[in-house]
Amino acid sequence: xxxxxxxxxxxxxxxxxxxxxxxxxxxxxxxxxxxxxxxxxxxxxxxxxxxxxxxxxxxxxxxxxxxxxxxxxxxxxxxxxxxxxxxxxxxxxxxxxxxxxxxxxxxxxxxxxxxxxxxxxxxxxxxxxxxxxxxxxxxxxxxxxxxxxxxxxxxxxxxxxxxxxxxxxxxxxxxxxxxxxxxxxxxxxxxxxxxxxxxxxxxxxxxxxxxxxxxxxxxxxxxxxxxxxxxxxxxxxxxxxxxxxxxxxxxxxxxxxxxxxxxxxxxxxxxxxxxxxxxxxxxxxxxxxxxxxxxxxxxxxxxxxxxxxxxxxxxxxxxxxxxxxxxxxxxxxxxxxxxxxxxxxxxxxxxxxxxxxxxxxxxxxxxxxxxxxxxxxxxxxxxxxxxxxxxxxxxxxxxxxxxxxxxxxxxxxxxxxxxxxxxxxxxxxxxxxxxxxxxxxxxxxxxxxxxxxxxxxxxxxxxxxxxxxxxxxxxxxxxxxxxxxxxxxxxxxxxxxxxxxxxxxxxxxxxxxxxxxxxxxxxxxxxxxxxxxxxxxxxxxxxxxxxxxxxxxxxxxxxxxxxxxxxxxxxxxxxxxx
Amino acid sequence: xxxxxxxxxxxxxxxxxxxxxxxxxxxxxxxxxxxxxxxxxxxxxxxxxxxxxxxxxxxxxxxxxxxxxxxxxxxxxxxxxxxxxxxxxxxxxxxxxxxxxxxxxxxxxxxxxxxxxxxxxxxxxxxxxxxxxxxxxxxxxxxxxxxxxxxxxxxxxxxxxxxxxxxxxxxxxxxxxxxxxxxxxxxxxxxxxxxxxxxxxxxxxxxxxxxxxxxxxxxxxxxxxxxxxxxxxxxxxxxxxxxxxxxxxxxxxxxxxxxxxxxxxxxxxxxxxxxxxxxxxxxx
Ligand SMILES: Cc1ncc(C[n+]2csc(CCOP(=O)(O)OP(=O)(O)O)c2C)c(N)n1
Ligand code: SF4
Ligand SMILES: [Mg+2]
Numbered sequence: 001x002x003x004x005x006x007x008x009x010x011x012x013x014x015x016x017x018x019x020x021x022x023x024x025x026x027x028x029x030x031x032x033x034x035x036x037x038x039x040x041x042x043x044x045x046x047x048x049x050x051x052x053x054x055x056x057x058x059x060x061x062x063x064x065x066x067x068x069x070x071x072x073x074x075x076x077x078x079x080x081x082x083x084x085x086x087x088x089x090x091x092x093x094x095x096x097x098x099x100x101x102x103x104x105x106x107x108x109x110x111x112x113x114x115x116x117x118x119x120x121x122x123x124x125x126x127x128x129x130x131x132x133x134x135x136x137x138x139x140x141x142x143x144x145x146x147x148x149x150x151x152x153x154x155x156x157x158x159x160x161x162x163x164x165x166x167x168x169x170x171x172x173x174x175x176x177x178x179x180x181x182x183x184x185x186x187x188x189x190x191x192x193x194x195x196x197x198x199x200x201x202x203x204x205x206x207x208x209x210x211x212x213x214x215x216x217x218x219x220x221x222x223x224x225x226x227x228x229x230x231x232x233x234x235x236x237x238x239x240x241x242x243x244x245x246x247x248x249x250x251x252x253x254x255x256x257x258x259x260x261x262x263x264x265x266x267x268x269x270x271x272x273x274x275x276x277x278x279x280x281x282x283x284x285x286x287x288x289x290x291x292x293x294x295x296x297x298x299x300x301x302x303x304x305x306x307x308x309x310x311x312x313x314x315x316x317x318x319x320x321x322x323x324x325x326x327x328x329x330x331x332x333x334x335x336x337x338x339x340x341x342x343x344x345x346x347x348x349x350x351x352x353x354x355x356x357x358x359x360x361x362x363x364x365x366x367x368x369x370x371x372x373x374x375x376x377x378x379x380x381x382x383x384x385x386x387x388x389x390x391x392x393x394x395x396x397x398x399x400x401x402x403x404x405x406x407x408x409x410x411x412x413x414x415x416x417x418x419x420x421x422x423x424x425x426x427x428x429x430x431x432x433x434x435x436x437x438x439x440x441x442x443x444x445x446x447x448x449x450x451x452x453x454x455x456x457x458x459x460x461x462x463x464x465x466x467x468x469x470x471x472x473x474x475x476x477x478x479x480x481x482x483x484x485x486x487x488x489x490x491x492x493x494x495x496x497x498x499x500x501x502x503x504x505x506x507x508x509x510x511x512x513x514x515x516x517x518x519x520x521x522x523x524x525x526x527x528x529x530x531x532x533x534x535x536x537x538x539x540x541x542x543x544x545x546x547x548x549x550x551x552x553x554x555x556x557x558x559x560x561x562x563x564x565x566x567x568x569x570x571x572x573x574x575x576x577x578x
Numbered sequence: 579x580x581x582x583x584x585x586x587x588x589x590x591x592x593x594x595x596x597x598x599x600x601x602x603x604x605x606x607x608x609x610x611x612x613x614x615x616x617x618x619x620x621x622x623x624x625x626x627x628x629x630x631x632x633x634x635x636x637x638x639x640x641x642x643x644x645x646x647x648x649x650x651x652x653x654x655x656x657x658x659x660x661x662x663x664x665x666x667x668x669x670x671x672x673x674x675x676x677x678x679x680x681x682x683x684x685x686x687x688x689x690x691x692x693x694x695x696x697x698x699x700x701x702x703x704x705x706x707x708x709x710x711x712x713x714x715x716x717x718x719x720x721x722x723x724x725x726x727x728x729x730x731x732x733x734x735x736x737x738x739x740x741x742x743x744x745x746x747x748x749x750x751x752x753x754x755x756x757x758x759x760x761x762x763x764x765x766x767x768x769x770x771x772x773x774x775x776x777x778x779x780x781x782x783x784x785x786x787x788x789x790x791x792x793x794x795x796x797x798x799x800x801x802x803x804x805x806x807x808x809x810x811x812x813x814x815x816x817x818x819x820x821x822x823x824x825x826x827x828x829x830x831x832x833x834x835x836x837x838x839x840x841x842x843x844x845x846x847x848x849x850x851x852x853x854x855x856x857x858x859x860x861x862x
Contacts, residue, residue, distance in 0.1 A: 031862070203861040213858065219850045222659065245851045248658060248840040253684040257651040260644070264624075264655030267642060268663070270845050272655070290645045378861075383853040416622045416640035416656065416663055417846075424634050424641030427627070435590055436635050436643075 003193035005058035007066045008144060009096075010137070011083050012075030015047035020162070021073065021137040022053025023375070025144065026204055027158045029057035030377045032150060033198030037488075038375040039065035039562065044229070044313045050078060059196045063488030065374070067566040070098035071147065073140045077106045084112050101143050101184075103136060118143070118188050125179045135176040142180025149190040150197065152181055202377035207339075207367050207485075208233025210346040210378075211301055212241075215273055218350030219387050222248040222265045222272040224258040228280045229313050230369035231303035235275070255280035259287040259300065266297045267425065269392075269415040271353050275301030275365075278320045279310065281327070288362050289328030294425045295403065295411070295454070297356035297363075301349075304368040306560040315560025316369035318484060321539040324364050325513050331451075333409075333458035336364045336513035340469075340487035342376040344510065350386065358390040359410060359457045366512075368534065370562045371485035395419035401432040405449055409456030458514060468516050469508045472498065476505025478576050479526040481519070481552065483509040483533070483540045485562075490532055492565035493572055502576060512540055515547040523550055530555055530575050534562065553578070581612045585638065586621075592636040599750035599776025600630050600697055606753050607666060607695070608637060610760035621664045624653040626678065628670035629704045630697030630776070647677025654690040660846040661835055664764060665692040672702045675711040675731055682733075686740035689768040691833045695760065696733065696771075699778035700785045707781030717784055734814035737771045738807065738827060744770035745810065745827045749794050750777060751787050752823070759825060768833045775823075790821070797824035804828045 008025055012018045019040060029036040034057040042051040056066040074080035080102045086095045097114050103122040111117065120143055122136035129135050138159070145155050156174045163170035205213075212223075212234045225235045235249070242249045252258040258274045265272035276284065281302050291298040304320045306312035324336055335355055339345040349365055356363040393400055393414040402423045404411040411432075414421035424430070428438040429447055437443045471491050473479065478497075482490045490506050497504040507522050523529050529552030531541040538554040545551040553575045557563055586608030594600050611621055621639040625631035627646035634641025640663075644652050653667040674682055674696045685694070701719065702708040708721040712733065716725040737745045744766040748756040756774065763770030775790050802822075803809055810827035835841040 201862050203858060205858075205861045209861075213853075216851055217853050221845050221848075221850070222655070224655070242840055244857070246840055246843075246848055247851070248838065248845060250658075252651070253680045256648065257681055257684070260648045260651035261655035261658075263644075264642070264652035265659040265845075267652070268656045268659035268846060270659045272659070286645055287648065290648075294642075294644070381853075381858060383855070383858070385850070385852070387850075415846075417620055417660060419619050422618050422638050422640055424643060426635070426641070426643040427645050428643065434641075436632075 003195055004060060005056070006070050006148065006195055007054065007056045007068060008071040008073070009052050009054045009069050009083055010073040010075070011050070011052040011079030012137070013047070014042065014045050014049050014051050016075045017134070017137040018051050018053050018075065021141055022055055024141055024158050024162055026055045026375055028145065028150070028155050029055065030202040030204040031154050031158065033200035033202065034058060034195070035060065035062045035202065036204060036375070036377045037062045037065055040373055042314050050082065052079065052083065059198070063492050064565050065562070067564055069096040071144055072096050072100045073137070073144065074100060074102040074106070075137060075140070077109055080106060081109055084115055085110070086112060099147065101140050118184065120180065120183055122180070125183065126176060128179070129172045129176045135173060138173045138176045139180035142177035143184035146181035146184035147188065147191050148195050149185070150195065152178065202379060203381070204375050204377055205342055206233055206373055206375050207342050207345045207371040208303070208373065209237040210342045211349045211365060211367065212237040213381070214346035214349030215353060216245045216247060217346070217383060218353045218385050219271045220247055220273055220353065221270040222250070222262070224250050224252055224261040224272065224274045226252055226255050226258050226276065226280055228277045230305055230372040231275045231277045231280070231301060233372050234301055255283040256287065259284040259298070263287060263291045263296050263298050267416070271357070273299045273301060273353070275303065277303050277305050278307050278323060281320070281323070285327045289330060289332065290427045291362050292328070292332035292334065292454070293427050293429070295360040296425065297360050299352045299356045299363050299365060301365045301367070303372045304366065306558070312560040314369070316534060316562050317558065317560065318368055318534040319536070319539065320366070321512060321543065324366060325543065331455065333359060333361045333454055333461065334363070334513065335361070335461060336366060336511065338366045338484035338510055338512050339371070340484060340508055340510050342371070343378045345371065346381055348510070354386070354388040355461070358388055359461055360390070360413065361457060366484065368485050393418060393421055395421055397421065402434045403430065403432050403450060403453065405432055405453045408460040409453050410460065462514060465511065465514070465516050468518050468522065469510060470522060471506040471508060473505035473507065473522060475503060477503040477527045478505070479507055479523045479529045480504055480572060481507045481509065481529060481531045481540070481544070483512050486532055486534060489563045489565050489568055493569040496565060496569035497572060500573070502573065504572065504576070509540060512543065515544055517548050519544060519550055520548050528553065528576055530572060532563070532568070534558070581615055581617055583608050583612050585618050586612060588636045588638045590635050594629060595780045597779040598629070599699060599774070599778065600633065602750035602753045602756065603668070603695065603697060603774060603776065604633065604636055606757040606760055607668070609757045610764060611664065614761055614764055616664045620662060621666070622656055624649045624656065624665060624667045626669040626673040627704070628673045628702070630668065630670040631673060633668045647673050648681065649673065650678060650681040650685045650694065653692045654685055654688070657690060657692050658835065658841060658845065661691070661841070661844050666764070667692055667694045669696060670703065671696060671698045671700060671712045672710045675733055683736070683740045686737050686742035686769050686771065689741070689743055689831050689833045691768055691835060693760070693763045693770045694772070696773050697776040698733065698773050699776050699782055700730070701778050701782040703778045703781055714784060719781070732814060733773045734826060735811055738810055738814060742771050742827070743768040743829050743831045744825070746770070746772045746825045747775070747823050748772055749775040749790050749823055751791055755796065755823065762825065766828065768831055793819060793821040794823045795820055797822050797826065
């Protein structure tokens with residue numbers, strides 16, 4: 001008999017190689033043509049604590065990390081007890097029903113019904129290859145694939161890539177994995193269901209990497225930033241590729257500098273970006289308004305983590321929407337994007353650069369820890385760029401005005417270095433030419449006209465706002481509104497409800513601001529509207545209800561963890577029946 | 579055609595108080611730029627907020643009049659993005675040594691190839707006369723009615739300790755001398771910092787033209803070795819009856835643009851990366 005899907009969790013302490021083991025397993029699946037998605041549960045410590053890595057792989061597209069655990073690798077006793085105990089229910093997923101792989105040295109522990117306990121001398125085998133027990137996670141990975149009876153050579157290839165080729169360390173790891181593979185097969189036999197694989201190879205990539213790659217595709221030339229989880233994955237990716245991509249990456253003294261540099265670079269005429277998490281973004285706030293007033297394009301990658309303040313640095317949340325929309329004093333045009341998955345992040349990064357330049361305004365690319373850091377398979381990317389930059393003056397324009405009062409609100413830029421078009425770009429209020437009107441005599445009429453000119457850009461932008469995507473909405477009686485990274489889990493919860501005969505559908509907001517009025521039509525006639533948000537106050541609901549008067553019940557989560565499909569489906573059902 | 583001072587003449591008339599030190603810099607900067615043959619279309623004047631920071635409004639060049647304290651990050655990035663441009667950052671002592679302190683320090687350590695001129699009037703001018711980070715102890719201002727109790731910072735020794743490769747001081751009472759130093763600063767490869775005593779005739783009754791005239795002397799008139807860092811620190815600390823002006827310190831060093839491989843070519847002109855399948859192979 002075949003099976004289509006497997007969910008594996010690797011549990012252990014920080015420093016035990018949980019994450020690297022998880023990534024190796026995920027890559028073996030993606031190279032076997034399986035759709036794969038991972039989730040990393042960790043704390044901000046370098047050693048100790050409890051972390052785990054969940055990998056879900058399937059012949060069919062996977063949208064979330066999933067619920068039902070099939071295989072557990074427990075690297076220590078705590079992990080073994082935690083992830084098998086039905087009462088603990090770590091992370092919201094259902095407790096293990098399948099096999100548990102653990103080290104013989106663990107000793108006594110509580111056993112639970114329905115689990116096949118597969119003890120393996122992981123440390124002992126590991127010590128064959130190195131003095132310490134560091135390789136025990138590799139032995140355990142081998143055991144997993146021995147159990148699944150998958151081609152060992154693909155695993156060996158992934159391990160070699162992970163350890164940089166065919167060196168001695170790589171081969172030691174391959175041998176350790178082989179021992180685990182054989183040991184499991186001999187002692188416990190293969191799984192009775194074989195996982196369906198295929199010859200396809202998928203790309204396995206995180207949201208942070210995807211944002212960086214997507215920006216490079218559309219002409220990114222410089223990235224300025226200051227490390228802060230979970231906005232670091234994009235910096236790490238771009239920094240390690242800066243030479244091959246010819247992208248200048250600068251780690252600055254602070255986030256104020258990062259955004260101001262990015263604005264300076266955009267002013268000069270190259271595409272530059274900055275990014276941070278909520279705390280660092282708070283520091284950027286004043287410069288956001290500066291870019292808007294001076295009409296200089298800027299794209300800000302904002303990766304949310306659980307706040308307030310330092311909050312939960314390694315935990316996910318969608319708690320920064322109001323901060324981003326409200327950032328900086330005064331009214332000005334802006335756009336906020338919230339890509340729903342890794343692939344969309346790639347395209348939206350490029351689109352953000354286009355919109356920022358066309359409209360000469362701030363554009364935010366909002367992700368969260370879940371999206372920035374989890375890995376997902378993608379079948380491919382369109383590598384061809386689709387750059388739209390708007391108009392630039394060349395130097396022979398008569399009577400050039402930097403902030404010309406145009407019908408669409410967009411005025412032609414003249415980059416420094418352009419012959420004859422010297423002008424001043426000012427954070428003080430100014431007239432069409434850029435001359436300041438704020439000092440000495442403030443001119444109310446000019447002020448109104450330039451304010452209206454800037455805000456007209458928003459009206460123009462609204463005309464090209466893409467329709468809000470939906471899922472199973474055609475015949476839906478209940479509308480679930482989500483934004484950003486919760487797409488996958490909400491869709492799976494919708495499917496669960498549908499299987500129970502409840503006609504639910506999802507409205508998937510990937511451009512939360514300006515609010516798309518089409519949402520009003522989408523909810524028309526629905527029996528109930530439910531917002532799903534990874535925050536306390538329902539920030540999207542607050543924005544949508546104030547802008548277009550659509551509101552509904554809130555299903556929320558603010559414990560720092562992402563939603564899980566089964567639990568979410570139950571909550572939605574409860575909300576529907578209320 | 580030769581570039582002249584007139585090429586830099588803006589259409590907006592400066593509205594600083596009559597006698598304000600900034601007028602001297604409004605002469606010295608265009609003089610220096612034009613004498614070096616730099617065309618206004620290739621010059622960018624970047625500033626923050628303050629009376630002094632209004633400078634770009636009054637010059638005919640590319641102006642970037644940003645927010646309080648943030649001229650240096652913008653100025654550096656403009657230079658990195660297009661190294662053909664001549665970038666001069668200009669602003670006040672509050673702008674540069676309060677809000678912008680961290681940028682000042684890091685800009686110096688990076689040796690970013692820009693010129694930074696501070697109109698140091700030892701007061702907040704624009705906000706109508708509050709103590710600044712360079713106000714002397716005891717100075718009475720609106721925010722220090724009983725006299726300032728915080729010792730002033732020393733911008734010159736701060737720049738030196740940050741590793742600045744060109745450190746100078748000037749006085750608005752001597753435009754010619756200032757203009758020569760600005761020229762040398764612009765020609766200097768790397769970060770050139772020039773602190774200018776620029777009297778605020780309205781709000782600073784302590785550090786007036788007369789105050790400085792009585793005290794300043796020119797370093798080149800003495801046997802000062804501009805390559806000697808220790809000597810430069812000593813001169814930076816000199817305050818009282820005699821206050822030095824001119825170049826305190828200068829040395830050759832690589833700039834970020836020399837060292838960072840992605841800046842070897844001019845970013846504004848280097849071709850945009852075209853992604854090819856090999857670029858995403860690592861994810862397979
Ligand atoms: C973030 C911020 N804080 C405060 C101000 C108010 N402000 C404007 S200029 C200034 C100080 C000006 O002093 P200085 O930089 O020495 O310039 P000067 O006017 O003396 O040339 C202050 C506090 C501001 N514009 N922005
Ligand atoms: S207040 Fe002082 S610094 Fe400002 S313009 Fe007047 S004299 Fe100059
Ligand atoms: Mg001042």
